[in-house]
Amino acid sequence: MSEPKNQQATLSSDAAEVRAQKLAILREKIGDVYPAHFHRTMTNAELAEKYEGLEPDTETADEVTVAGRVYSSRNSGMFIDLRDASGKIQIFSHKDTTPEEARELLPLIDLGDIIGVTGKVRRTKRGELTINAETITMLTKSLLPMPEKWHGVSDIELRYRKRHLDIMTNEESKLRFLQRSKILSGVRRFMEGEGFLEVETPMLQTIYGGATADPFKTFHNTLKMDMYLRIAPELYLKRTLVSGLSDKVFEVNRNFRNEGVSTRHNPEFTMMECYWAYADYEDIMGLVERMLETLALSLYGTTEVAFGDKVLNFKGPFKRVAMPDAVKEATGIDFLAIKTDEEARAAAKAAGFEVEKDWTWGECLAFIFEEKVEGTLIQPSHVTHFPKDISPFAKEVPGEPRLVERFESYCNAWEIANAFSELNDPEEQRRRMVEQLEQAHARGEKDKQLDDEFLDAIDQGMPPAGGLGVGIDRLIMLLTNAPSIRDVILFPARRNKVD
């Protein structure tokens, strides 16, 4: 709708009004409803662990202080389930054990409020670890109702727009974001274990490059110039490699691409890129295998990971297949026997593929690969020997100059990694970048410029190296059984909505 509705509308619902009234009463009664200082003696999980062996129907003299959000309330507040990030604890308030002053607060406490409780620990005869409340401290009054307690928030739009409600009420969602953090730190730990140094390179760039994608453009006021959010860190990481700071560098950070949004694409996404001097693309294959295996093991204790109705096995070594071989097997077309672009197009056309009339041999090969092979690559596998035409930063395969030492790792038919033996011949690099630039300009991409600073660094001499990029969000999807990239990004890109 074009006219924004009054924001007050959401607050005027009964539940919210009642909460506002309760807040006013609380302010009158206890003063500060949002106190700055409160210290718990332990988390709910620590409490559960400490008293794991406490028998049912047993009281202790141990006094503890806990804090958390009220998730449910039974018997008019006599039983309250309090949750902090670590877990749940039951609070018991009864006239025999809880002073009048604390019990007076109970009618003013709503689901979703954050409270602190001090009292003695016991386990009820039903086996529930419980604190007999002696003091109750209001820490935060919630002015909005909690989502339905049994189903949580299931409206997909709400789950993405109000992620706090999603995580608050959906255990699966909470777990997935915990796993995301674990995977991210796992990637860093793995790379450091392999001897890589984490570095940070610019996200704001004056010349964008390192991939083919539309950038986000912005403007620097003081420098008075256009800048771009990076589409890849590649060129800066290579300049770092030239420096000799480390022979193994990596970066985990956001890339930005001004393109389509889908279940597998978010305009900003997390990429891990690394460059390894004196290594080649085959060394990188081993690195990818070790990394995925390590991550799966750290999450599940096994390399077998459920995804939808499939089971993905990340145990290395992965299957390896050269792109021309894969295409030959799938279609019978032997690209290595085809000499010219024209013959390649004719062969593709004869096999029923619609090819553009200016496509090269390599473009035809890659197209047929995507059409016929990509979708079959369910278990983790490496596809090697890419056409040079679509790989401006990779070294030629000795004896077959139309192919390069490049591989992409696939899983569940998605590309999850892209790696090459990095081109370090300055003259060849310049030729290919000029060619790429001309193609970009021909496409109407007029902002694309030649990165002279990068070429200058390559002129200085970059050691032979293997390089790798891993799409971390997709990797997380695979490792956490998430059907959409929005399920693994806390706040995925949304259209603005005024309601």
Added chain:
RNA sequence: GAGAGCGUAGCUCAGCCGGUAGAGCAACUGACUUUUAAUCAGUAGGUCAUGGGUUCGAAUCCCAUCGCUCUCACCA
């Protein structure tokens, strides 16, 4: 960008061969009191996304707009 589908109470959902809006949870009032989605009785809550049209009558049919989802395209 194209196609298909969806949008009903704070939340989860019924109702959709057109006859004037319903349940559960949450809320409120009361009862009960060692519960585990507590229970019982009652109350309140909706411009059925928005705007138009067809009709005696529209949540329901049609059109447009907004938002979302999926598929495709672009792209990894």
